[in-house]
Amino acid sequence: MNTRRNLIKGGLAALPLVLAGMLPASAMAQAKIKVAAVYTVPYEQQWVSRIHQALKAAESRGEIEYKSSENVANADYERVMREYATGGAQLMFGEVFGVEAAARKVAKDFPKTAFVMGSSGKPVAPNFSVFDNYIQEPAYLSGMIAGGMTKSNKIGLVGGFPIPEVNRLMHAFMEGAKEVNPKVEFTVSFINSWFDPPKAKEATFAMIDKGADVLYAERFGVSDAAKEKGKLAIGNVINTQAQYPDTVVASALWHMEPSVDRAIQAVKAGTYKAEDYGPYSMMKHKGSSLAPLGTFEKKVPADLAAKVKAREADILAGKFTVKVNDSQPKTTAK
Incomplete structure (x- = not known):
């Protein structure tokens, strides 16, 4: 009797593992996506603080793994971006004013990574989106x-x-x-x-x-x-x-949450594409x-x-x- 009970107990314990094995690998891997951010100024600076706060909120909800760097010099920006991309970042945020060419070059070299960057320029398919403080x-x-x-x-x-x-x-x-x-x-x-x-x-x-x-x-x-x-x-x-x-x-x-949450959900759903996120900073959104x-x-x-x-x-x-x-x-x- 005890042996039978133990077999049943063991089988039930193993059930989640069996079911997990039946799930698509992509669904499991994207349960919590890896997000990185590169900032040229301190977290406390107004503009960057809004992005950082929205990403920290997503992290606290358990939606993402979040890593970031502040006070990155323009000369080091490309290097830091590449380190995060090479390290498996699926989505990257930051402000690329002054380092546009370098940032876009990194995005081109990592087409499977989604980039959503503060920029005065235009989005570039397939993976370089831009945003702006349209406030x-x-x-x-x-x-x-x-x-x-x-x-x-x-x-x-x-x-x-x-x-x-x-x-x-x-x-x-x-x-x-x-x-x-x-x-x-x-x-x-x-x-x-x-x-x-x-x-x-x-x-x-x-x-x-x-x-x-x-x-x-x-x-x-x-x-x-x-x-x-x-x-x-x-x-x-x-x-x-x-x-x-x-x-x-x-x-x-400025509330960056609508833009950040939109990008996270798109990456999770596998529907991410290059677009202008600027309008999501407007009051109606x-x-x-x-x-x-x-x-x-x-x-x-x-x-x-x-x-x-x-x-x-x-x-x-x-x-x-x-x-x-x-x-x-x-x-x-x-």
């Missing part, structure tokens, strides 16, 4: 708030580099400000760095000295300067109001949003808040389109 819609809304909050009618904008990804957000912000305040003037400055808070801070001080009382913080460092001088700031990509409760009025937020006013809920005039809310509803309903202008924005202040 011009909430940038426009945050500009409306800035235009309504300025008392001097002078707004300063500090950006990293004058590339399309930055330019379009600044233009949208400026157009939003002009909608509610046609008298507003802008001072625009680029620090030629993606992560140099001290330099951004100095550029902001110069704008404040010329009368700017609301600052667009496209880079870290701007809100610090605004806080020190008792001025207001508008955030970009992430919400830093918790760190600057009396300074950051609102922020245009929940790829971006205007941050809650939070500590400024009662400080922003009710009529201004109502205008912003109405314009947001128009955007989501497809009744209003924020124009994409990738040209370098110019200073209008005299």
Whole structure:
């Protein structure tokens, strides 16, 4: 009797292994795909932090195995990409501004690896997809708030580099400000760095000295300067109001989850193809949003808040389109 019971028990224990052997090898192997990311800046940098956060969320759900490298110099970018690809990465993320040619060369050499890279260029079949922070819609809304909050009618904008990804957000912000305040003037400055808070801070001080009382913080460092001088700031990509409760009025937020999750599911399903993921950063896909006013809920005039809310509803309903202008924005202040 005991022998029979043990045989039955042993057979049941082995059943999962038998069933597993009946499953297609591809289905088993892709239960948790290998994902890698290569970043040229620290994880904390606004832009990269959104990608990293979305991938960490997928990792915590048990969907992927995630490895990444931060602060990779442009000269080392290709080498690191190749190491991850050779190591079995099935899907790779990163930002390739400045290393476009090298990154695309790696993708060509590893056609079975899916690449989804931040890029100003176009996707290339079969495996090189691109994405962009198409958050011009909430940038426009945050500009409306800035235009309504300025008392001097002078707004300063500090950006990293004058590339399309930055330019379009600044233009949208400026157009939003002009909608509610046609008298507003802008001072625009680029620090030629993606992560140099001290330099951004100095550029902001110069704008404040010329009368700017609301600052667009496209880079870290701007809100610090605004806080020190008792001025207001508008955030970009992430919400830093918790760190600057009396300074950051609102922020245009970027949510990379729709793009990241789309790529993961496509690789898992074996349907991945090269495409432009940029549109998945738009509000209708929940790829971006205007941050809650939070500590400024009662400080922003009710009529201004109502205008912003109405314009947001128009955007989501497809009744209003924020124009994409990738040209370098110019200073209008005299």
